[in-house]
Amino acid sequence: MSRHSSDSLDPGSGLHQRRVRRMLQVSSLMTLLMSLGWGLFFAWRGDWPIVASDAFLCLLAIHGGRLAQQGQLQRAARTLLPGLLLVVLGHALCLDLPTAAAPRTTHLYLLPMAIFSIVVFRHDDPRLRQGLPLLFLTLFVLLSATQFGLSSAYVLPDSLRVPGSWITSITAIGTLLILLHLLQSDLSETSTQEVELRDGITLGQFELFYQPQHDGKGRLIGAEALVRWRHPERGWVAPGEFIPLAERTGLILPLGQIVLEQACHQLVQWSRDPGKAGWSLAVNVSALQMQQAGFVASVLGLVEYHGVAPGRLKLELTEGVLLQEFDQVSAKMHQLRSAGIAFALDDFGTGYSSLQYLRRLPLEQIKIDQSFVADLGRQDCDSAIVGTVLVLGRSLGLQVIAEGVENAEQWQLLSGLGCRLFQGYWFSAPLELAAFEAYAEAGRLPSDWAQPAPEAHEQQQPAFAQVSAG
Numbered sequence: 001m002s003r004h005s006s007d008s009l010d011p012g013s014g015l016h017q018r019r020v021r022r023m024l025q026v027s028s029l030m031t032l033l034m035s036l037g038w039g040l041f042f043a044w045r046g047d048w049p050i051v052a053s054d055a056f057l058c059l060l061a062i063h064g065g066r067l068a069q070q071g072q073l074q075r076a077a078r079t080l081l082p083g084l085l086l087v088v089l090g091h092a093l094c095l096d097l098p099t100a101a102a103p104r105t106t107h108l109y110l111l112p113m114a115i116f117s118i119v120v121f122r123h124d125d126p127r128l129r130q131g132l133p134l135l136f137l138t139l140f141v142l143l144s145a146t147q148f149g150l151s152s153a154y155v156l157p158d159s160l161r162v163p164g165s166w167i168t169s170i171t172a173i174g175t176l177l178i179l180l181h182l183l184q185s186d187l188s189e190t191s192t193q194e195v196e197l198r199d200g201i202t203l204g205q206f207e208l209f210y211q212p213q214h215d216g217k218g219r220l221i222g223a224e225a226l227v228r229w230r231h232p233e234r235g236w237v238a239p240g241e242f243i244p245l246a247e248r249t250g251l252i253l254p255l256g257q258i259v260l261e262q263a264c265h266q267l268v269q270w271s272r273d274p275g276k277a278g279w280s281l282a283v284n285v286s287a288l289q290m291q292q293a294g295f296v297a298s299v300l301g302l303v304e305y306h307g308v309a310p311g312r313l314k315l316e317l318t319e320g321v322l323l324q325e326f327d328q329v330s331a332k333m334h335q336l337r338s339a340g341i342a343f344a345l346d347d348f349g350t351g352y353s354s355l356q357y358l359r360r361l362p363l364e365q366i367k368i369d370q371s372f373v374a375d376l377g378r379q380d381c382d383s384a385i386v387g388t389v390l391v392l393g394r395s396l397g398l399q400v401i402a403e404g405v406e407n408a409e410q411w412q413l414l415s416g417l418g419c420r421l422f423q424g425y426w427f428s429a430p431l432e433l434a435a436f437e438a439y440a441e442a443g444r445l446p447s448d449w450a451q452p453a454p455e456a457h458e459q460q461q462p463a464f465a466q467v468s469a470g
């Protein structure tokens, strides 16, 4: 059921992504120009096997550049690097054999390739992040320090290799300098952002926004708490801009604690008002938080300190959290569940879900990912997936909520499939606390709200009734 490629799972901040994209574009362009130039030259000489390898590189550079343009950065890098490695090694071992007149130079391209892989795979699997640069640098050393090569009819003569070594050295070192500049900018921007984020946490610049959640009759049943950064210069900053950095730097731990504290505090405020006491509040929890040995004690401590009523606080976990140390995560969830804390499985359908999770974990709710909701009515298979998730939820006794509901058509399709819980812009975007409470008070449903869900035979409601306490 995996829907997101690693490209769409943001591995870093937006700035890092933009820099990787620029790096890919520079690398694709350099590869294209070099292979085109040498390809034409060797075509003129009639060295057709060499022309074929240059043509292959040209196509690879065009394809890689196009993928980078479309934002498929990981795919672009994974396409470009193996092809480049193959051609560089082929040329270095079969065409560019060192002689007294001219040293081998083709392997100099391995240096920019090492820098390229450091930046592009910085947030990736250690095998790629550390293994690739190590591989490129080892090959570079071997090719620099040895005369090794395969003699063939295509070994280039010194008359060609002497001027060629100048061209290759200049372009390889030029590319290396450009990539080093991009690497340095990337590192310094990330550390500036990290300092800012740390200061923001210390200065209390993070606040919760509340996105309403409704049942099938339009009643407000609670909210999802979504953190926002009140940045002194940039205004409200959305979590997509800082959560990935907070996760990489570990700052998600103090930030997650602030979010939980604000959520508990708010639930207690609401519990004092009979009109609001029945609302639940869902809080997003990151994998790193869940991995902390003291996580359970810290949540239980907060709940107890604030006096949060059981069942009102809900923790949202993504499938990725469950993939790591399933048994430990499951044990922690059971401990928290027995203290009355509910769990929702977020972005359901985008990860590698196993039915085991649903059966073995103390979940209360699954959240159908917004990507399935967005394509409802446009792609038949998405209706089938949503329908299947609803049946699955029902048979396992789990609530199913659809998120990202943006219009009446989606709501109607979801209702028709049996969905009874909704969240999305059609009802409201995430709101500041005062605006959320005003929204609840006004009790206005979307203007094109039509009939309640087919199974609910109540009258059409002009305004949503609030769930009362108890």
Ligand code: C2E
Pocket (backbone or CB within 6 Å): 211, 225, 226, 227, 238, 239, 240, 243, 252, 256, 259, 283, 284, 285, 286, 346, 347, 370, 403, 404, 405, 406, 423, 424, 425, 426, 429, 430
């Ligand atoms: P999420 O948990 O999947 O949250 C839903 C996101 O979808 C929110 O984005 C929300 O504003 C947006 N959204 C809601 N309704 C609609 C709709 O109808 N259409 C569309 N296109 N989008 C809709 P937001 O607030 O920018 O949050 C993004 C992500 O940041 C969240 O995704 C969550 O993964 C993370 N996040 C937010 N707050 C926290 C937090 O306190 N802790 C942690 N660890 N992560 C958080």
Ligand code: CA
Pocket (backbone or CB within 6 Å): 224, 284, 316, 346
């Ligand atoms: Ca969520």
Ligand code: CA
Pocket (backbone or CB within 6 Å): 346, 347, 367, 369, 370, 403
């Ligand atoms: Ca979600």
